[in-house]
Amino acid sequence: RKEVEQDPGPFNVPEGATVAFNCTYSNSASQSFFWYRQDCRKEPKLLMSVYSSGNEDGRFTAQLNRASQYISLLIRDSKLSDSATYLCVVNSLTGFQKLVFGTGTRLLVSP
Amino acid sequence: ETGVTQSPTHLIKTRGQQVTLRCSSQSGHNTVSWYQQALGQGPQFIFQYYREEENGRGNFPPRFSGLQFPNYSSELNVNALELDDSALYLCASSFSGGTVGEQFFGPGTRLTVL
DSSP states (O other): OOSEEEOOOOEEEETTOOEEEEEEESOTTOOEEEEEEEOTTSOEEEEEEEOTTOEEETTEEEEEETTTTEEEEEEOSOOGGGOEEEEEEEEEESSSEEEEEOOOEEEEEEO | OOSOEEEOSEEEEOTTOOEEEEEEOOTTOOEEEEEEEOTTSOOEEEEEEETTEEEEEOSOOTTEEEEEOTTSOEEEEEOSOOGGGOEEEEEEEEOTTSSTTOOEEOOOEEEEEO
């Protein structure tokens, strides 16, 4: 079983739609969680950290459910520029900052 | 831009050859991590360097090796290249003691092995 699992998509949505991505992780002792965004043929960039209390940044909301080992990302009012791959990332407990990435979920926002 | 640079941008090699990829970390960052990203996959951790020492390694064979220099720049060396080594190689810099998990990625080196 992969340490971080995501639905690869693609998710095809029209502009203005709300879309949600989910991710599960296998290491119950993991403590830090993130969403990174990766544009086609570009490097990953940190989108937001994910906290147990949930956090929001503009149109983006991230949630963490430790009991279910489940992380989500909600994007409201989708824009064409949101088209990208969204990577679910867990900071592995190895004594140093090793990031474990999911395969990514591809989002395509159409006019 | 993150301030992390990598060279070269693209590289084509043949099986059995050796390759060296380079990374300059963001100013103020003392830790460099290397990742391999195959097509359609998420980045996979290769290893991490802190204070010129390897302080963590992923599930990669010994023919993947690295160095970190006093200015915190880094090299990734791959010997005896195999076709499956074709991938995007990403370098990420961070500050040990900074925000956990916040790593800043360079643009990557796209390696093709023929």
